[in-house]
Amino acid sequence: MTTMEPQGGFSYSEADFRRVQDIARREAGINLPISKRSLVFSRVSRRIRATGRASFRDYLDYVSGREGQDELKELICVLTTNVTQFFREKSHFEHLEAHVLPQLGEKLRAGGRGRLWSAACSTGQEPWSMAMSVMAELPDALRMDLKILATDINHAVVETGRIGQYPAEEVRSVPQRWQDAYMEPMEMEQVSMAREIRRLVTFRPLNLNREWPFKGQFDVIFCRNVVIYFDDETRNALWKRLADRLVPGGFLYVGHSERVDCIRECHLEAVAPTIYMKKG
Numbered sequence: 266m267t268t269m270e271p272q273g274g275f276s277y278s279e280a281d282f283r284r285v286q287d288i289a290r291r292e293a294g295i296n297l298p299i300s301k302r303s304l305v306f307s308r309v310s311r312r313i314r315a316t317g318r319a320s321f322r323d324y325l326d327y328v329s330g331r332e333g334q335d336e337l338k339e340l341i342c343v344l345t346t347n348v349t350q351f352f353r354e355k356s357h358f359e360h361l362e363a364h365v366l367p368q369l370g371e372k373l374r375a376g377g378r379g380r381l382w383s384a385a386c387s388t389g390q391e392p393w394s395m396a397m398s399v400m401a402e403l404p405d406a407l408r409m410d411l412k413i414l415a416t417d418i419n420h421a422v423v424e425t426g427r428i429g430q431y432p433a434e435e436v437r438s439v440p441q442r443w444q445d446a447y448m449e450p451m452e453m454e455q456v457s458m459a460r461e462i463r464r465l466v467t468f469r470p471l472n473l474n475r476e477w478p479f480k481g482q483f484d485v486i487f488c489r490n491v492v493i494y495f496d497d498e499t500r501n502a503l504w505k506r507l508a509d510r511l512v513p514g515g516f517l518y519v520g521h522s523e524r525v526d527c528i529r530e531c532h533l534e535a536v537a538p539t540i541y542m543k544k545g
């Protein structure tokens with residue numbers, strides 16, 4: 266057995282890395298290529314220290330047992346990549362505002378319901394951006410049956426999203442008039458999502474590769490920059506499940522470097538790069 270990363274106190278063998286790889290794949294569908302082995306070492310070492318375990322083997326035995334199930338969730342959290350930003354991949358928001366929300370507004374004003382889902386929401390910038398687009402296009406949204414669901418496997422980022430406070434530096438990409446309308450300045454160079462807009466968004470932890478504890482369908486699903494971490498089989502299975510959860514005429518937005526390969530089986534039509542519509 267080869268010892269790969271002796272730095273930082275713990276010895277770290279190839280077998281340890283393989284065990285973490287297996288756990289990430291089995292629990293979250295996440296692929297950890299060998300290029301991530303140093304990253305895995307530093308992230309898992311943090312958890313070994315936090316839990317007072319003696320070694321990689323001791324820690325991995327612990328998370329594999331019944332007693333370590335809460336810690337297993339923490340391990341998955343540190344193995345996720347949570348990079349995001351407000352209005353990331355701006356063309357999606359332009360499409361949403363120009364082609365989707367006006368129609369959705371008609372449906373809502375006729376007494377229908379609107380459901381949007383940010384399916385790997387990370388620290389919340391994506392669902393809050395969706396909410397700002399909604400408020401700008403449908404100013405009466407709060408009086409209609411419209412909701413945005415924001416979910417992620419990582420409970421810590423979901424909590425950050427729910428708190429909805431960000432460094433002022435980070436919201437610079439948000440148009441000033443939207444910052445004025447939907448954010449409130451705080452102390453210490455922080456801003457907070459304003460009280461009104463908060464009523465639109467609900468945050469929940471959710472593993473996309475497990476059963477989903479809700480039944481309804483969505484008008485809009487953003488599932489962006491998450492399937493890049495999955496293998497082909499997991500990715501295609503997820504596209505099918507997401508497509509099943511779209512209302513006819515609903516839209517699926519995927520990351521700019523991603524693509525839905527199974528559009529026929531999923532009854533989807535590519536309407537713009539990385540934007541798909543469910544056939545009626």
Ligand SMILES: C[S@@+](CC[C@H](N)C(=O)[O-])C[C@H]1O[C@@H](n2cnc3c(N)ncnc32)[C@H](O)[C@@H]1O
Pocket residue numbers: 293294295345346347348349350353384385386387388391416417418419422471472473474488489490491494520
């Ligand atoms: C790079 S972020 C993308 C955030 C946002 N969608 C965006 O495009 O800016 C990927 C997110 O996917 C989440 N994730 C990874 N595996 C997941 C799974 N099996 N179920 C739900 N979320 C997952 C991670 O926790 C992370 O927050």
